Amino acid sequence: MVVIGIVTILAGLMMPALAGSISQSRLTRDMALLRSHAATVAMYCTDYDGVYPLANADPWFAAQSWGEAVLKAGHFKSESEIDPDVHRRGKYPSIALSMCMVYDAALMRPGHTVPIEQQRTSAVRMEQVLFPSSKGLLFKVHNGNPNPSDGGVQFCCIEPWVFPVSMADGSAKAGNYLDFNGGLPPYIENEIGMPVYSTWFGVRGMDR
Numbered sequence: 001m002v003v004i005g006i007v008t009i010l011a012g013l014m015m016p017a018l019a020g021s022i023s024q025s026r027l028t029r030d031m032a033l034l035r036s037h038a039a040t041v042a043m044y045c046t047d048y049d050g051v052y053p054l055a056n057a058d059p060w061f062a063a064q065s066w067g068e069a070v071l072k073a074g075h076f077k078s079e080s081e082i083d084p085d086v087h088r089r090g091k092y093p094s095i096a097l098s099m100c101m102v103y104d105a106a107l108m109r110p111g112h113t114v115p116i117e118q119q120r121t122s123a124v125r126m127e128q129v130l131f132p133s134s135k136g137l138l139f140k141v142h143n144g145n146p147n148p149s150d151g152g153v154q155f156c157c158i159e160p161w162v163f164p165v166s167m168a169d170g171s172a173k174a175g176n177y178l179d180f181n182g183g184l185p186p187y188i189e190n191e192i193g194m195p196v197y198s199t200w201f202g203v204r205g206m207d208r
Contacts, residue, residue: 038168
């Protein structure tokens with residue numbers, strides 16, 4: 001009984017370190033994947049007059065389904081190559097394109113937004129991104145960890161978990177939604193203003 005008790009205590013002490021190691025390993029893996037995807041999106045844009053992938057008339061769905069357009073163009077071989085977690089866990093896509101890349105930047109200014117039901121995609125080109133090293137391109141929507149309410153912790157805007165984000169210049173950075181919003185809580189109007197996903201001023205804005 002004493003031995004079992006000691007083993008149980010040691011296991012309890014090791015669990016936080018093990019969990020941290022797994023989390024860091026997953027973050028490193030995801031950052032590498034997003035960097036690779038950013039390069040693939042750049043190749044897609046080269047083939048389509050610099051326009052970011054559009055797969056739906058609704059900008060929110062277009063941001064979620066960016067991989068469909070890239071897959072159809074032949075830059076991916078399968079859906080599992082786009083998002084391995086979907087097939088491993090049977091969840092909805094965890095990697096999204098910034099809505100800024102498929103929506104009119106003029107409608108992403110405070111006081112100039114329109115209701116969600118009126119929002120429609122707009123062709124956005126790579127050269128329209130003013131600060132590519134500071135504007136998020138792709139990011140993890142959720143961390144994939146079990147959660148009774150929604151199946152995982154979301155990138156924005158409740159719990160400040162660290163997520164990977166690939167920037168428009170192909171680099172990758174990690175941080176929580178506050179890090180990508182200048183350390184301030186986001187101001188959201190008609191779902192515009194969320195860090196990375198619907199950054200104020202669109203491709204003319206900055207996330208980090």
